[in-house]
Amino acid sequence: MSFAVTRTSRSFIAPCEATPRNSLGLSVIDRVPALRHMVRSLHVFTHGREPARVIREALSKALVKYYPFAGRFVDDPDGSGEVRVVCNGEGAWFVEAKTDCSLEDVKYLESPLMIPEDELLPKSSLDVPLMMQVTEFGGGGFVVGLIFAHTIADGLGAAQLINAVADIARGLPKPTVEPVWSREFITNPPKLPLGGPPVFPSFKLLYATIDLSAEHINHVKSRHLELTGQGCSTFDVAISRLWLSRTRAIDLDPGVDVHVCFAANTRHLLRQVLPPQGGYYGNCIYPMTASASSGRVASADLIDVISIIRDAKARLPDEFAKWAAGDFKDDPYEFTLTYNLLLVTDWTRLGFLDVDYGWGKPLHVIPFAWLDMMAIGIIGAPPAPQKGTRVTTHCVEKEHMQAFLEEMKGFA
Structure with a gap:
């Protein structure tokens, strides 16, 4: 059987309040070539009432504190080749979607998936640090498709942001954990002489x-x-x-x-x-x-x-x-x-x-x-x-x- 997912809304979600407009440097670890990729995941919830609306509004509020996720990656203008985050408030990419089937119909997305993951994840763009898609299922369940840039956060950091969105969705006035950028505090050891460009193989x-x-x-x-x-x-x-x-x-x-x-x-x-x-x-x-x-x-x-x-x-x-x-x-x-x-x-x-x-x-x-x-x-x-x-x-x-x-x- 095939189950159709219909994307009903696509938009950038900006912080709901004014945020700093600046350019932020990344740490030496953030800039590791092997971390220059997007991490994708699906989060399956069995209950929810208007989850797309609730999460969209909470995301807008959470981005006030986590405003770098609403920015964009740019090359450092000094010609160093390093990437920076321009905090311009353009927003995170947010997609709302629906499907008539229930989570039970698709076996709660147990492996092998009865709906391809690409149908439940937002279309990605490498210069947007954060993307979400909330797909509402028949019967009240929903799935959050999350894509984040590893360059801006590790797994703990990304989960900290998503928990902040959840805090606000539950009615808290602000996230439980106060976010800290502080990339300058990460050790920056002496650089080794530049070698050749990294080689990335392709396996099947x-x-x-x-x-x-x-x-x-x-x-x-x-x-x-x-x-x-x-x-x-x-x-x-x-x-x-x-x-x-x-x-x-x-x-x-x-x-x-x-x-x-x-x-x-x-x-x-x-x-x-x-x-x-x-x-x-x-x-x-x-x-x-x-x-x-x-x-x-x-x-x-x-x-x-x-x-x-x-x-x-x-x-x-x-x-x-x-x-x-x-x-x-x-x-x-x-x-x-x-x-x-x-x-x-x-x-x-x-x-x-x-x-x-x-x-x-x-x-x-x-x-x-x-x-x-x-x-x-x-x-x-x-x-x-x-x-x-x-x-x-x-x-x-x-x-x-x-x-x-x-x-x-x-x-x-």
Whole structure:
């Protein structure tokens, strides 16, 4: 069956009050080439009364505080090649849409989607930092299609903004968290000599979703504690299982190194420079990489792979401090994108699952952070009230997909 989505309104939503008209510089992390892309996601809610109107009005109010999201990206006029945000109040792009079907008719957008994601997401433009589409379904449910520019905010920052919109939609006079720009507080270490332009490959990666039961996660945690005397997190278990399964599936030469890289939040390491009240929404992440030979990872027990991941996490404070001091040979933010590199991000702690526009939190959040130039896995949650962990991947090509799925499902 096909279900038609009709877009009924398209407009720029400007801040409802006057906001500063200025030009804002981005931090050295914001300007990382690998972050120059749009992050897309769908947020599924089962109830709502005139949600498009309510969210549109709340967005206009929230943009008074978060006015850079209503601006535009421009090249710095000094010829440096750096990008800045011109705060001109032009607004965020907002689309209203309707469909006659109910969320139940489309299985609450469980995978595989019965409505293509492009029908539920606004058409994107790279110079607009924020875009939203609210699609109202028959029976009262609605879906928020969100697109934001990674250059202006990391996942925590984007979720902070959307929660601010939700605060106002619920009737609060202002957002619970006061936003902070403060990009100048982010360390700007000495620059390395310019190399050649970054090379972005193009893979033919396929999409897959795998659920890990809470029972399995807890079993692995207990086994890890028993064998090592140390606890481990759900993230540790999920990322290790994903890396191990993918390494076995792509079956590289045993002597070839494989890498898994995850974006670690560094706000806690910058407490001395960031405002103490919080609210910083720029990119505040550091890429932590774990590496080992393909043969070592493929032959390892899951507990051993968890130890490799935990060792990498433990290095974060020292590595970040060295980077901030300029004590590095190679810029850690400028890694080479190859098929033996897996990027992983954790969406469970960003705050998107806490968004409440007045009718309850989302049933589930569906990420689409897919780019053909990088193999990626996203750690998330299955639709409520299910328990456990959902691993959404875009990380193997067709020839490796069957082996990958069998490995992911083959753990006891």
